Amino acid sequence: MKQATRDIRILPGFNWVTLAFFLYLYLPLIILVVFSFNASRSATVWEGFSVDWYFKAFANDDIRRAAANSLIIATVSMVASTCIATMAALALARNRRIRRKPVFSGLIMLPLMMPEIVTAVATLTFFAAIGLSLGLGNIIIAHTVFCIPFAYLPIRARLQGMDESLETAAQDLYAGRWDTLRLITLPLLAPGILSGAMLAFIISIDDFIITLMVAEAGSTTLPIYIYSLVRLGITPEINAVSTVLLIISILFVGLSYRIGKKR
């Protein structure tokens, strides 16, 4: 006990603040999940266990359509933004002939720096000005732009930690530039790329504000549909759909973290 109070690293009360903080962070999410299994129509008075709301949600055609839209948008945006981010990260980390690198990396970070509402209305205005109306395509373009920095960061981090001598060795052994890329760099970079791709996927599937502004009639995504339900009233059905989305996100972050840490 004496030892503990003498430990210079410990400040009294900070452990309780931290404990309270984690409760604050997770309790609301736990409440959401618990009440998605509520038997009654009320979202906040517990009346027994049931999975009815999940069946109701899955049977709802609107929810299925919105979920399908969300999946299509997130998959395409993930692939596009990850390809773009990988190319940019490789060029900025390995190509010595590029000048003014901070300008390019600043440009890539720009979508992250703008408040989302500004990006949202700017994109909407731009699409209206050039008369672009591609249905889901509009949302996919907007999401791709917004996902680029999220895909870029883990790839860039992985590249910075990678030993360049392996690539030099391959080139010494007469591998061409493309062979080096294909056989050495990309396999070593794969965890970073995968981790970036997963983050891009969650960012897209969870996005609300940009989608709300850019979406045309008929291209509703899951978050937009949930929002319209919340405005009508609180039901356990919302909790059920939200829980599913929550689990998808947590699964993907966990995976992204595991893969990103692999040596």
Next chain:
Amino acid sequence: MTAVLDRLKAYAGVAPATLVIGVFMIAPLMIIFAYSFLEPNPYGGVRPAFSTGAYTKLFYERDLFDEMVFNATYLKITFRSLWIAAASVAACLLIGFPVAYYIAMQPPERRNLLILLITIPFWTNLLIRTYCWILVLRDTGLINNALISAGLIDRPFTMLYTEGAIVLGLIYTYIPFMVLPIYASLERLDLRLIEASRDLYATKWGTLRQIVLPLAAPGIIAGSILVFIPGLGAFIAPELLGGGKNLMLGSLVQLQFSSARNWPFGSALAVVIMAVVMLTLMLYARNARRNGGGLQH
């Protein structure tokens, strides 16, 4: 000729990113800047006539006699947004600093686990995280139900649809942005400095104030900016937890592009938000250059 071609080929890798962000991000931002100086079209969009009306609308309105009179409505909303964003920053700092300090002083494995636990909610859906608080705060929500059944109050205590609820939602959403940079600056802290300070008879709190806080300053500043910027343009928290009656800039902008159909005014508001963000970032960059730090976690 080949030299020029070679030089261009070097940029092939960054070309797609530059093109996509240039066309779909920079160009749109320039268009709203231009639109903020045009006249609104009552059916949505703009009329191609120069006007500074969108900016004067921030301060003035036309009265019945077609004279410009001062109108504080939009200024009030702007100040409310600034106030709410600043309050969230202060609260995040108050909670976030002890948490970051506590985590930084843990053994490395435990640290990584706790940091992961902080980042997980950040990656989950913003809308859903805010919705959770409706369940907790509303009149028939968990807190009121608990207080009533415990006999502490007999009528529900209104928590939802207040400015406090918005701040609570913003803290909940953005506190990882405060904890992570502070943690990053404390993680590298040389413990011998604390030891030396204690050996020289400084108290725990004296050491915290005079040694730890100054060393954590870059993290605190970075965290404050990262919480302030999204808080200023917040949309979901004011809509869901403020009930749309405690209007903030984000909702006001959205309104101009939907039901109010005043695109130039919406664009002007977006430009104002952008200007505040740029100013904050520029001040930060200047400060960081002077102190040799950077916005890195």
